[in-house]
Amino acid sequence: MSSRSYSLLGLWPVINRWKYLVIGALALALVVSAVVALLMPNIYKSTTVFYPTDPQTTDPDRIVTEGGKLELGGRTEDLDRVITIGQSQPVAEGIIRRFRLHEHYKVGKAGDDAADNAALNEFSSNLDIVHNDRDAIELTFRDKDKVLAARIANAMVQSIDSVNQQLTFANRGKVLELYAQRRNFLQREYQSTSDSLLAGRRRYGIYGLALESRYLAKEIIETESALRRAEGEGNSSKAAGLRRALRALTKTEGGNIFNLESYTTGIDRMNTLYARFADLQNRLIKARSDYETARLGISGKISNIYVVQEAYPATRKAAPVRWFIVMSSVLITFALSVIFITLLELYRGNLSMGKPAAR
Incomplete structure (x- = not known):
């Protein structure tokens, strides 16, 4: 059949x-x-276009110390990082709280799990973040309120930029603390070496004057020569005075601040203290400069995003x-x-x- x-x-x-x-x-x-x-209801969409930048080119420390220029994005890792941040839950929850989208979407009060999930799902369904063929990021948000859609799109870019900066500056507080610790350590060592240097000068009579050793040797030689002449002439009183003067020039107990015994005893130590003092002084100056640069860098916020087109309220509906x-x-x-x-x-x-x- x-x-x-x-x-x-x-x-x-x-x-x-x-x-x-x-x-x-x-x-x-x-x-x-x-x-x-x-x-x-009519649905409107607003789109903002921006380029991500390499965080290393906007590092305030690098700009201040080395100089630098803003390099627009194009690297895959920069684009992926920005898109991942934009699609992350913390950014979405921050925007939902900021614009009170629980009330706007009529899903319930904030804090309720069901209401939070409904608001997050609604928000995510209205958000699109794509990488276009010109290596830029297009962020589009849809809503029945065209003004609100534009405001949320622009706020999303600001939130992405803020989180992106936090990723690059996350460890800067610790770095600044290390700079401060190094500066404080060098400050203490510098002060301690300065006190030791002052005490050594007082003890040994070495003040680092120009031609200090030459003048001491000259004075000892001249005093000793005068003593020998006085002894040869039989002038005992003059010889006794010259003998005391020579002793004062050569012995610590002679009473002279500047004498040969103290000078020879303390010259090595004082040279070491002088060298350490000069080294600590240079290191302390550099440590203070590094700390001030780091503090300036962490307090400054340079945007990691170059906005080509801000989001504006749509002139016609999208759906x-x-x-x-x-x-x-x-x-x-x-x-x-x-x-x-x-x-x-x-x-x-x-x-x-x-x-x-x-x-």
Whole structure:
């Protein structure tokens, strides 16, 4: 027994027999879809376009100490980092709290798990962050309030920039603390060495004057020569005075602050203290400069994002496309109606073939 063959042209008699039902279904679909489309609120979208930058090129420490220039993004890691930040839950929750989107979306009060999830899902469905073919980031937000959509899009860029800066500056507080500790340590060592140097000068009589050793040697030689002449001349009183003067020039207990014994005893130590003092002085100056530069760097905030186009309130709606909704509903209803009546005709045909012929 051969099976029946069907074609699209063969459906016309079937549709014609059920034309009132099909027309009624199409009319009902037209009315319902038109009412639904008219009741749907207008949805507006606002788009902002920006380029991410390399965080190393906007490092305040590097700019202050080495100089630098802003390099626009294009690196895959920079683009991926910005998109990941924009799609992260902390950024979304911050925007939801800032603009009170729980009330705007009418999902309930903030703090309730169900309301928070509903607000987050609604927010995420209205947000698009894509990397376009020009290596820029396009951030689009949709909402029935066109002004609010633009404000949220711009606020998202600010939040992304803020989080991006926090990623690059996360350890700067610790670095600044290390700079401060190094500066304070060198300050203490510098003060301690300065006190030791002052005490050594007082003890040994070495003040670092120019040609200090030459003058001491000259004075000792001249005093000793005068002593020998006085002794040769038999002038005992003069010789005694010169002898005391020579002792004062050579012995610590002689009473002179500047004497040969103290000088030879303390010269090595004082030279070491002088060298350490000069080294600590240079290191302390550099440590203070590094600390001030680091403090300036951590207090300064340089944007890691270059905004090409800010988001503005849309001048026309993005959705819904009402004529498309109505036409789609009518076409779908027509297709379902044809399928239904065709199946119904096939079912009736099978029933009629199964009945026994009358005698």
